[in-house]
Amino acid sequence: MSRGEAPGTGELPITERLTEGVRTALANAGLPEPETCVWEVPRQAEHGDYATNVAMTLARAARRPPRQVAELIVKHFPSLREVERLDVAGPGFLNVFLSPAWCTGALGEILEVGDAYGRGEGERGRRVRLEFVSANPTGPLVIVSARAAAVGDSLARLLRAQGAQVTTEYYVNDAGTQFEALARSFEARVAQEFGEPAALPENGYPGEYLIELARAYREEGRARPVGAPERERLEHFGRYAVSRILEQQRRILRDYGVEFDVWTSEQRDVRDRHLPEKVLEELAARKLTYEHEGALWFRSSELGEEAGDDKDRVLRRSTGEATYFAVDVAYHHYVKFQSADRVINLFGPDHHGYVPRMKAAMRALGHPPDAFEVLIVQLVTLLRDGQPVRMSKRRGEFVLMEELLEEVGRDAARFTFLTRRHDSPLEFDLALATRQSAENPVYYVQYARARIESIYKQAAEQGIVVPPLGDIDLSPLREGEELAIIKRLLQYPDVAKAAARALEPHRVAYFLQELAGIFHPYYKSHRVIQDDRRLMFARLALCTGVGRVIRNGLELLGVSAPESM
RNA sequence: GCGCCCGUAGCUCAGUUGGAUAGAGCGUCGGACUUCGAAUCCGAAGGUCGCAGGUUCGAUCCCUGCCGGGCGCACCA
Numbered sequence: 001m002s003r004g005e006a007p008g009t010g011e012l013p014i015t016e017r018l019t020e021g022v023r024t025a026l027a028n029a030g031l032p033e034p035e036t037c038v039w040e041v042p043r044q045a046e047h048g049d050y051a052t053n054v055a056m057t058l059a060r061a062a063r064r065p066p067r068q069v070a071e072l073i074v075k076h077f078p079s080l081r082e083v084e085r086l087d088v089a090g091p092g093f094l095n096v097f098l099s100p101a102w103c104t105g106a107l108g109e110i111l112e113v114g115d116a117y118g119r120g121e122g123e124r125g126r127r128v129r130l131e132f133v134s135a136n137p138t139g140p141l142v143i144v145s146a147r148a149a150a151v152g153d154s155l156a157r158l159l160r161a162q163g164a165q166v167t168t169e170y171y172v173n174d175a176g177t178q179f180e181a182l183a184r185s186f187e188a189r190v191a192q193e194f195g196e197p198a199a200l201p202e203n204g205y206p207g208e209y210l211i212e213l214a215r216a217y218r219e220e221g222r223a224r225p226v227g228a229p230e231r232e233r234l235e236h237f238g239r240y241a242v243s244r245i246l247e248q249q250r251r252i253l254r255d256y257g258v259e260f261d262v263w264t265s266e267q268r269d270v271r272d273r274h275l276p277e278k279v280l281e282e283l284a285a286r287k288l289t290y291e292h293e294g295a296l297w298f299r300s301s302e303l304g305e306e307a308g309d310d311k312d313r314v315l316r317r318s319t320g321e322a323t324y325f326a327v328d329v330a331y332h333h334y335v336k337f338q339s340a341d342r343v344i345n346l347f348g349p350d351h352h353g354y355v356p357r358m359k360a361a362m363r364a365l366g367h368p369p370d371a372f373e374v375l376i377v378q379l380v381t382l383l384r385d386g387q388p389v390r391m392s393k394r395r396g397e398f399v400l401m402e403e404l405l406e407e408v409g410r411d412a413a414r415f416t417f418l419t420r421r422h423d424s425p426l427e428f429d430l431a432l433a434t435r436q437s438a439e440n441p442v443y444y445v446q447y448a449r450a451r452i453e454s455i456y457k458q459a460a461e462q463g464i465v466v467p468p469l470g471d472i473d474l475s476p477l478r479e480g481e482e483l484a485i486i487k488r489l490l491q492y493p494d495v496a497k498a499a500a501r502a503l504e505p506h507r508v509a510y511f512l513q514e515l516a517g518i519f520h521p522y523y524k525s526h527r528v529i530q531d532d533r534r535l536m537f538a539r540l541a542l543c544t545g546v547g548r549v550i551r552n553g554l555e556l557l558g559v560s561a562p563e564s565m
Numbered sequence: 566g567c568g569c570c571c572g573u574a575g576c577u578c579a580g581u582u583g584g585a586u587a588g589a590g591c592g593u594c595g596g597a598c599u600u601c602g603a604a605u606c607c608g609a610a611g612g613u614c615g616c617a618g619g620u621u622c623g624a625u626c627c628c629u630g631c632c633g634g635g636c637g638c639a640c641c642a
Contacts, residue, residue: 090585295640317640324642353637443604458601524606
């Protein structure tokens with residue numbers, strides 16, 4: 001049942017057509033309509049290509065046994081060219097068997113849609129603000145940032161592919177105590193560079209990179225603000241260090257394939273615009289603040305069960321200075337929500353205790369509960385030959401994102417991060433990853449695409465002229481494996497859509513592995529290039545479809561799909 | 566002590582809003598290159614889904630308790 005989709009975006013995913021069929025059948029049978037109709041791909045072939053439990057969920061409302069509901073659906077199901085047969089099975093499952101002829105025809109549609117295959121409209125009209133990485137500009141990026149960057153960037157791609165308007169953002173904490181600690185540390189390093197005795201401050205940053213930065217500073221012949229007031233000196237050294245460190249971070253991220261639409265400065269875009277003061281007034285006007293012992297508190301514990309925090313939080317210290325929390329609330333309310341109706345943040349696990357107060361604040365300021373989402377990207381435990389590599393910025397020892405990329409490569413790193421759920425901790429063995437890089441699943445997927453290109457190259461060398469894809473007769477595709485591959489390709493739009501909805505890129509990664517996992521054996525046991533021209537062209541078309549979906553899928557993950565490896 | 570996340574094959578992890586006989590990769594063992602790329606393929610072994618209850622037609626999934634691991638509980642960020 002087409003709804004007149006815009007050209008180039010393809011037909012509705014197969015499951016949506018089946019759902020339409022079920023709704024029609026229920027209406028014809030005079031039964032109540034379900035809110036949703038969930039389709040799953042059964043593990044066993046005898047259970048069909050798709051199955052739904054809708055009859056079971058509807059049994060109560062229909063006041064009939066599940067199997068009877070299922071039988072009524074079958075009886076009143078409209079005749080769709082997609083469907084060959086409907087079965088009622090087990091306690092009341094509805095099993096759908098797709099029509100082989102329709103499937104091979106659908107391959108033609110996939111080829112026609114091309115790089116738009118798998119795109120959808122589910123998120124059309126939504127403006128999403130997506131923030132990730134946002135590491136403090138106090139040092140180089142480490143491994144967790146690589147994970148967050150992979151997840152965040154892929155989420156942006158997934159949401160955009162579903163029609164959302166996404167702004168990716170890197171928030172720079174270039175103010176506050178950490179900024180000050182950086183400035184003091186750097187000032188000390190510069191002094192040392194000029195041969196003066198200077199000690200790092202108590203909570204300073206001891207890493208090598210500040211020494212290198214100090215050398216660069218001296219070589220540039222900068223005028224040191226010796227004797228200037230402390231505030232000026234810290235501003236001078238802090239700004240210099242932050243801008244250089246950010247430059248480096250941005251370069252590494254770009255090499256990783258991640259570019260941000262917006263780099264927001266806490267100082268310039270929030271504090272200098274006096275947004276914290278403004279938001280305190282707004283919260284006060286809503287009677288959500290109170291004074292206690294000279295500080296201003298937010299009644300975060302009184303905002304209802306779901307939105308509430310376990311205690312109230314300080315917004316303005318007794319010194320008169322706004323807390324990090326207050327600045328963050330202002331930043332979200334005035335900056336992020338000004339240009340978006342959905343705000344998604346990726347945080348590290350050390351910030352998860354921070355989430356309830358932020359949610360409480362967003363809700364207090366009138367944003368719908370689900371408009372503000374936080375995804376916790378769990379830690380990466382780094383191992384080298386089974387031994388944990390401890391990471392601590394304070395102690396100045398860590399494994400850098402740069403080193404990771406050198407050792408295992410961009411594609412392998414991204415794919416590895418994206419084959420895990422973002423909220424599950426991940427163990428990454430560097431030595432193992434390097435040694436096994438040839439067997440890494442990412443190459444398995446990429447190889448399938450490269451192989452397909454290779455077939456075309458081979459065909460060209462033999463002087464075979466392949467007709468335009470649209471002119472190829474696909475009906476010779478009769479093998480079970482061929483049909484299975486096409487059916488898998490047909491699942492792709494549902495996978496892409498579900499991954500975007502659930503904010504789970506790993507679904508795409510697993511799908512691609514499975515697709516490659518049925519393509520490689522097929523390639524091994526069936527010749528593409530052969531004397532039977534009709535069959536050869538049909539198989540070439542099938543290969544093109546596989547390559548197309550692999551490319552589209554890897555694109556969503558930000559992983560390359562080279563023509564040859 | 567309180568809160569959040571996590572316990573699935575030797576290891577690293579999937580398991581689609583509760584579905585039918587729990588999967589993949591790596592590792593191990595045994596096979597396959599004179600034919601489109603062997604970064605591949607074929608086969609085998611490997612499980613009390615942490616433990617114990619509960620909810621129902623049905624639980625790896627939901628609820629309760631316990632055990633084990635991670636993280637958080639600032640007028641830090």
